[in-house]
Amino acid sequence: MTHQDFGCFVGGWPTHKVRHPSFDDLRTLHCRNNIGGGYVSATHTIFWNDPYEAERDLARDLWGQNAYRHVMTVNPTLPGTWDDLRRGEFPVAGIRIFPCFHGYSLTDDCVKPLWEFLLEKKLPLFLTPRMEDERTTYLFHPRLPDLKQADAFLREVTGFPVLLCNVRDSELPLLRECVLAREDVFCDTAGFKGGLFLLDEFYAQGLTERVVFGSLSPVHCLRSTLLTIETAAIPDAEKERILSGERFLNVLAR
């Protein structure tokens, strides 16, 4: 199966230069690393007052690109959100949220319509608690992720697949029980950077069954995350399942 990047972005970053921000840059990078496609969001959707402007730009980039799927960002605290979601101007393969950037919690009333929408449309949620390392933020400091809240959310709100994006390797084991209790919760590899041989340990704990490749490129270095998989002492077939996202795609196809 083709290798997929389940956590990639186009666009710049407001506090430093991004040298390769465009969709063409992303495609070139993927090509160089034998990645055939991906689930793409736009970084500008985090910061722009009307994120839909960035969604339209991304949709134009992805038009006719069959290997790439659009993951739309939703900020449920904004007034146009539900109207944007229902417009159907372009195909959407998932919804990404940034609660720590946008200042709400997963239990707030403002997000409940989103859960209903995901259920109705059978779309996955790309839950993204952070982007850059919290120690290196500048000017804008997002809230810290709340793992207890994420745990409660995964236990209580069900009915649509969830991909945890850029969760740290030290955080995933804390969520292990609630992740494995459901068949449709996965985690991408973007935050696995804290130690040696991480995937070896996750494999031993049965957690790689719920891991897919996500790079957070261009904010993070794609090759670093890819090497985490390639150099792991786990069966090659398991590496392939992570890189292709086979298990996650099977859940999405249901």
Next chain:
Amino acid sequence: MYNLTVIDIHTHLWHGYYEQNKTALLQAIERYGISRIYVSALGGYQPDPDTVTVLNSQVAQFHREHPDTVSGYVYLSPEHPNAMDVLRRGIEEQGMDGVKLWVSTFCDDPCVFPLVEKIIGYGVPLLLHSFHKALGQIPTETVGKNVANLARRYPECKIIMAHLGGNCYNGVPAIRDCSNVWCDYCGSIFRGDELNYALEYLGADRILYGTDMPGSYVVNLGQVLDAHITADDRDKILYQNALKLFDRDFRIGGDRK
């Protein structure tokens, strides 16, 4: 892996985890084909003198057991009255090849100065933890401007600023004009652009490969493999700059400011 020669100039043994860390480091040397690692032992932000003795003994032991692949830094808490003795013993008796300061004092605190003068005499590099943080800054944690202060006071000292100063956009501008400061980009920050940014300001001659193992190894390898550089510059970063810097006959000069 990738048939590369690699010298990792920034790895650790953590107090209380000697056997566990040693095993992991040796396993990494084997799995990743690392030619040599430079190790310092750390334990607590303000370790007492007895703990410092234990830490340095463990590094010396690790070096003795694996002299072909493991070299050591002597760790100093410069505020300790016996810091000069610890330095002398580390370099002259325990076979250490460099000196490491962490967070017990700022690196430009006056208590560091006599140690630096001795370090210059030994011709070994001084590895400085340096980390500017938006969150959780330790009260005496060195950042780029502290490194620059020390580098300007002692232009003969071969200084390595670790982690690109944590937030590279804070650390690198502070030291870019200090030609006696090299940088490693080790640690768990792996923004897609930080190595390219450092290369633009410092050039490949002033960047060293380090990882912070037993933190991740491949994170930093991925960054250099993805960087837009020539094979020659990649090799400078991966091992050639380290060979030069740790050569005690390689001395640098300059006017003190």
